[in-house]
Amino acid sequence: MPVKILATGDIHIGKKSAGLPAETEEIATKHTWMRLVDLAIENQFDVLLLTGDIVDRDNRYFEAIGPLQTGFSKLKTAGIAVFIIAGNHDFDVLKQVVNTSEYDNIHILGANGNWEIKSFSANEEEVRFVGWSFPERYMHTDPLEQLNIKDSELPTFGLLHAELDTPDSRYAPVKTENLLSHPVDAWILGHIHKPSTIPEHQPFVLYPGSPHALSAKEQGKHGPLQITVESKNNIRIEQIPLSPVRYETLNIDISDARDEEILRKVVTDNINRCREQNKTELGEVRHLVFDIMLYGEHPASKDIEKWMATIRDDFSRSDDELNLSVRKVAFDIRPGVENMEELAKESSPAGLLAETILAIQNGQSTPLLNELLKKWKAGAERINNSPVYQNLKWNDRTINVNDQTGKKEILNQCKRLLGELLNQKS
Numbered sequence: 001m002p003v004k005i006l007a008t009g010d011i012h013i014g015k016k017s018a019g020l021p022a023e024t025e026e027i028a029t030k031h032t033w034m035r036l037v038d039l040a041i042e043n044q045f046d047v048l049l050l051t052g053d054i055v056d057r058d059n060r061y062f063e064a065i066g067p068l069q070t071g072f073s074k075l076k077t078a079g080i081a082v083f084i085i086a087g088n089h090d091f092d093v094l095k096q097v098v099n100t101s102e103y104d105n106i107h108i109l110g111a112n113g114n115w116e117i118k119s120f121s122a123n124e125e126e127v128r129f130v131g132w133s134f135p136e137r138y139m140h141t142d143p144l145e146q147l148n149i150k151d152s153e154l155p156t157f158g159l160l161h162a163e164l165d166t167p168d169s170r171y172a173p174v175k176t177e178n179l180l181s182h183p184v185d186a187w188i189l190g191h192i193h194k195p196s197t198i199p200e201h202q203p204f205v206l207y208p209g210s211p212h213a214l215s216a217k218e219q220g221k222h223g224p225l226q227i228t229v230e231s232k233n234n235i236r237i238e239q240i241p242l243s244p245v246r247y248e249t250l251n252i253d254i255s256d257a258r259d260e261e262i263l264r265k266v267v268t269d270n271i272n273r274c275r276e277q278n279k280t281e282l283g284e285v286r287h288l289v290f291d292i293m294l295y296g297e298h299p300a301s302k303d304i305e306k307w308m309a310t311i312r313d314d315f316s317r318s319d320d321e322l323n324l325s326v327r328k329v330a331f332d333i334r335p336g337v338e339n340m341e342e343l344a345k346e347s348s349p350a351g352l353l354a355e356t357i358l359a360i361q362n363g364q365s366t367p368l369l370n371e372l373l374k375k376w377k378a379g380a381e382r383i384n385n386s387p388v389y390q391n392l393k394w395n396d397r398t399i400n401v402n403d404q405t406g407k408k409e410i411l412n413q414c415k416r417l418l419g420e421l422l423n424q425k426s
């Protein structure tokens, strides 16, 4: 029988999600904590791992103590073990909230910044947990320098609240390569609220992220990790969507929105598509919050802004159990040109830009376009070869220097410039 582990961090009990039109009970993280406890019990997990910042520093005593103790008691009754490390937010408060003599199922690992390793057995399988807790609010050095563990036959999980590959971080700067140098099968980290994608390779290095999205910076799916340990070489990890709030950004091309009705349809279609694409992950979501970026080319950008204000007001409607809302609308609209061919005949700067745009769109060339392309290529090569950018190369961040990429860039710039020129005229 496998060992079933539920892992999460950064619950920040005491906080609630920002940017919602109305305050409802479930947007407070303490409710997500209780749902997490219920999930662990209902799905018969053996262990709950908590990777720090469970309690938010600003609200650490009043709001957190009640729910935490209720949750820990329920877990104890259900026979579920809890392994916790402290983060920068709760380095001082956890010890006070968790009286470990009262809860023998709860283990705070690595108190006072000393690494600690504990083994745990369930279903005739044994695993190891190794962890380190923040000793104070800031930690400027890499805690891994103090870690010394021996290889083992047992599946080993590392718990650490830290910031990866950010040398000047105040929050335990850790190099990924140092994580990989220890005999650990999966590193479960805390501090970063955005869940990291789960890599295929081992050892695993992952941020479960916050189980409850707190702001528009924390987009997409949020929830704890389910870790199924069959053996040292067979560890399966999947994320369970649990957050009651989900933030999404929609980029919508409004170039064809001639009137308010069409704009409304374009926006609604995009929202419905987003819901459709993510429908398997929306079961627990009660608030779906959108940031909408309208872009494109339109002869009357002021109209678009006016129409969108009405649509936004009409928009917040609730259907079933899912509340939809728009947190923010942004515009990047270039005034379109009614007759580009006519304009291209003019010898003005606007005419030259129009001619260049048409040439790119029709796959033709002009002396100006050739000249621009040559300059773009030289500039792009210079950037690619600049020592400043060498470090980014591993990430495929170099510019693809070819005609197609160049023309696309030039087309965008010509359109933007033409928009600005025509705007000045009116």
Ligand SMILES: [Mn+2]
Pocket: 053, 087, 088, 089, 161, 171, 190, 191, 192
């Ligand atoms: Mn933190």
